[in-house]
Amino acid sequence: QKRRSSQSRAIRPSIVISTGIKQRTSSNPPVPLTQRPLLPSGLLAALTAMSTATGAAASNSLSPTTSRRSSPSSRILTTPRGSLSCRLLSSSPSQSPLVPVSAMASPGAAGEAASRKKLLIFDAEKDLAASLAEHAAGLSEKFAAERSAFTVVLSGGSLIKALRKLAEPPYLEAVDWSRWHVFWADERVVPKDHADSNYKLAMDEFLSKVPVPANQVYAMNDALSVEGAADDYENCLKQLIKNGVIAVSPVTGFPKFDLMLLGMGPDGHIASLFPGHPIVNENQKLVTCVKDSPKPPPERITFTFPVINSSAHIALMVTGAGKAGAVHKALSGNESSSDLLPVEMVEPQDGEMTWFTDKPAMSMLSRI
Numbered sequence: 582q583k584r585r586s587s588q589s590r591a592i593r594p595s596i597v598i599s600t601g602i603k604q605r606t607s608s609n610p611p612v613p614l615t616q617r618p619l620l621p622s623g624l625l626a627a628l629t630a631m632s633t634a635t636g637a638a639a640s641n642s643l644s645p646t647t648s649r650r651s652s653p654s655s656r657i658l659t660t661p662r663g664s665l666s667c668r669l670l671s672s673s674p675s676q677s678p679l680v681p682v683s684a685m686a687s688p689g690a691a692g693e694a695a696s697r698k699k700l701l702i703f704d705a706e707k708d709l710a711a712s713l714a715e716h717a718a719g720l721s722e723k724f725a726a727e728r729s730a731f732t733v734v735l736s737g738g739s740l741i742k743a744l745r746k747l748a749e750p751p752y753l754e755a756v757d758w759s760r761w762h763v764f765w766a767d768e769r770v771v772p773k774d775h776a777d778s779n780y781k782l783a784m785d786e787f788l789s790k791v792p793v794p795a796n797q798v799y800a801m802n803d804a805l806s807v808e809g810a811a812d813d814y815e816n817c818l819k820q821l822i823k824n825g826v827i828a829v830s831p832v833t834g835f836p837k838f839d840l841m842l843l844g845m846g847p848d849g850h851i852a853s854l855f856p857g858h859p860i861v862n863e864n865q866k867l868v869t870c871v872k873d874s875p876k877p878p879p880e881r882i883t884f885t886f887p888v889i890n891s892s893a894h895i896a897l898m899v900t901g902a903g904k905a906g907a908v909h910k911a912l913s914g915n916e917s918s919s920d921l922l923p924v925e926m927v928e929p930q931d932g933e934m935t936w937f938t939d940k941p942a943m944s945m946l947s948r949i
């Protein structure tokens with residue numbers, strides 16, 4: 582019998598920007614901002630821009646850590662669109678668990694009330710990896726219980742190393758791997774045994790170490806052309822929707838994966854959706870292709886934004902100073918619709934998103 586995987590463990594980020602949208606009531610009036618914000622103004626603006634939840638969603642999302650007001654480490658910042666409770670916490674063994682952190686809402690039409698974003702900042706990569714494992718294992722347990730399947734989407738790159746703790750005790754034994762169905766958000770159109778293959782990377786570093794059934798690992802067909810591979814992968818998704826393995830978002834009508842694990846390149850790309858490339862605007866297909874990727878190899882297939890943004894949970898892992906510029910832009914709140922980095926276009930419509938970051942990645946945001 583599978584043990585409960587993770588509920589008793591609490592991995593603490595070194596800093597949590599724990600944000601929750603509070604509905605204004607007479608007992609919770611706007612509080613004038615008289616102190617210097619804990620957050621840089623740009624980040625505050627970004628958080629503010631995302632704070633459009635209804636009161637019901639907000640109250641659901643508030644954790645005990647954000648329900649207190651105006652303590653030394655917790656201040657309510659007044660914004661034009663609602664009150665934003667922000668709290669920075671340093672880890673110490675004596676602190677109470679911070680999981681789950683509260684969440685903030687993001688804009689969106691029908692999915693507005695249900696959409697949330699969180700930002701976690703870790704001192705050490707090993708802590709980030711532990712927290713990511715805990716997050717994934719908790720969702721695995723939840724979805725396996727709810728729908729007998731857990732649909733997980735991997736990316737390539739540095740994300741895979743950060744998943745290593747899932748293949749170690751206690752998760753190796755505790756997770757019900759038989760429920761996992763594994764997909765790729767993007768794949769390079771190369772043979773599966775090629776050094777550039779995202780499949781090979783995931784197999785070598787993660788999937789070969791955990792007992793996911795081989796027939797539940799959905800790799801790109803590497804015998805096809807780039808267009809053929811994209812169509813084939815889309816057909817695979819459609820078949821699994823028919824079979825009930827992949828859910829469908831009632832909000833968007835697109836496939837709703839249980840957990841979408843994304844990385845981000847230094848240029849702000851996610852999956853194989855690169856800045857300025859026309860496929861970032863694809864709004865019909867589930868899977869599309871790129872033949873001129875600015876990052877080699879040039880031919881890739883990728884999930885489209887409607888699929889990514891329909892996920893139940895998006896975990897975006899971003900580490901290292903090399904990504905600080907894109908992180909700064911993404912969280913600066915100065916976006917204009919013609920100038921969005923792909924990472925800024927990750928906007929859950931029917932779910933929630935957690936950024937797993939480290940201090941170097943956040944280093945261009947002062948006071949973090």
Ligand SMILES: O=C1O[C@H](COP(=O)(O)O)[C@@H](O)[C@H](O)[C@H]1O
Nearest residue numbers: 736737738739740844845846852
């Ligand atoms: O090319 C790719 O890059 C991104 C980011 O990779 P990272 O090594 O900078 O984390 C990755 O998420 C994507 O899947 C991959 O194909």
